[in-house]
Amino acid sequence: MNFIAKIREDKPFIFNITNEVASNFAANGLIAIGASPAMSHTPREAQDYGAMADAVVLNLGTLTEDRGEAMLKAGKAANEKGVPVILDPIAVGGTVFRTEIINDILATVKLAAIRANAGEIAVLAGALEKAKGPDSMIEKNDPEIAKAVAKKYDTVVISTGETDVITDGMRTALCKNGHEMLQNITASGCLLSSIIGPFVSVADDKFQAGVYAVASYGIAAELAMKKAMGPGTFILALLDELYFLTDEKVKRYKQIQER
Numbered sequence: 001m002n003f004i005a006k007i008r009e010d011k012p013f014i015f016n017i018t019n020e021v022a023s024n025f026a027a028n029g030l031i032a033i034g035a036s037p038a039m040s041h042t043p044r045e046a047q048d049y050g051a052m053a054d055a056v057v058l059n060l061g062t063l064t065e066d067r068g069e070a071m072l073k074a075g076k077a078a079n080e081k082g083v084p085v086i087l088d089p090i091a092v093g094g095t096v097f098r099t100e101i102i103n104d105i106l107a108t109v110k111l112a113a114i115r116a117n118a119g120e121i122a123v124l125a126g127a128l129e130k131a132k133g134p135d136s137m138i139e140k141n142d143p144e145i146a147k148a149v150a151k152k153y154d155t156v157v158i159s160t161g162e163t164d165v166i167t168d169g170m171r172t173a174l175c176k177n178g179h180e181m182l183q184n185i186t187a188s189g190c191l192l193s194s195i196i197g198p199f200v201s202v203a204d205d206k207f208q209a210g211v212y213a214v215a216s217y218g219i220a221a222e223l224a225m226k227k228a229m230g231p232g233t234f235i236l237a238l239l240d241e242l243y244f245l246t247d248e249k250v251k252r253y254k255q256i257q258e259r
């Protein structure tokens with residue numbers, strides 16, 4: 001399927017409850033890929049937005065009582081309307097508050113996908129005790145751990161690192177696209193989580209949508225680094241390359257290994 005063309009045609013409405021670090025970057029990235037973003041974190045409109053969106057992204061960075069409440073409301077409203085929900089469980093295990101909210105979401109909201117770094121996925125699997133902050137605490141991105149989380153929550157898991165793992169528990173793909181400069185800017189994972197929104201909104205097969213989203217994002221980063229000089233120019237170039245991305249480029253440059 002030509003996901004990029006389909007996103008640009010449909011212009012899916014992506015509702016994000018995300019953190020204040022990522023908010024502007026994620027909104028710009030969503031526009032660049034062809035989606036229509038809204039960011040809000042008040043519980044009073046979470047239900048309305050959750051019900052009307054084409055996809056909902058719940059990101060646990062800069063968590064507050066309000067954001068936590070809004071995420072549960074938006075997630076439940078989205079579930080009632082069949083709107084796909086993506087979770088980015090930033091720093092799960094790191095503090096009691098965020099771990100409790102994440103567990104509430106996992107227990108009450110059906111997720112289309114979980115996108116997190118390999119350390120956070122290991123915490124969800126029970127294989128690692130805690131993530132300290134937003135940065136990954138482990139080097140190895142183990143597909144078996146991601147598969148266990150996918151089965152546990154009956155969802156697609158996208159576990160990022162040098163090689164990304166995408167799995168629905170049955171099918172697994174490894175993606176080698178991307179660039180290490182993504183580690184030198186903040187919220188590169190948050191932007192990916194938001195960008196998964198439009199991909200899962202236009203396809204029934206959430207696994208294939210996840211694979212395509214991850215490859216697309218990694219390719220945009222690779223192309224951006226052909227022009228950027230460092231982290232500052234990379235941020236701008238990444239937005240440019242998301243804007244100029246095509247299905248032809250994704251098919252030409254993708255480094256996906258399905259197994």
Ligand SMILES: Nc1ncnc2c1ncn2[C@@H]1O[C@H](COP(=O)(O)OP(=O)(O)OP(=O)(O)O)[C@@H](O)[C@H]1O
Pocket residue numbers: 116117118134135136160161162163164177178179180181182183185186187188189190191192217218
């Ligand atoms: N060592 C690496 N080399 C190349 N790309 C990487 C590397 N580590 C992560 N990435 C890429 O960086 C992006 C963000 O993944 P990462 O695992 O850093 O998420 P994250 O820790 O949640 O990010 P953040 O919390 O800063 O938003 C992904 O596209 C991933 O493929």
Ligand SMILES: Cc1ncsc1CCO
Pocket residue numbers: 019021022061062090134186187188190
């Ligand atoms: C730095 C930071 N702190 C809370 S959220 C966030 C963005 C990357 O996860």
Ligand SMILES: [Mg+2]
Pocket residue numbers: 088090091116117134189190
């Ligand atoms: Mg993260």
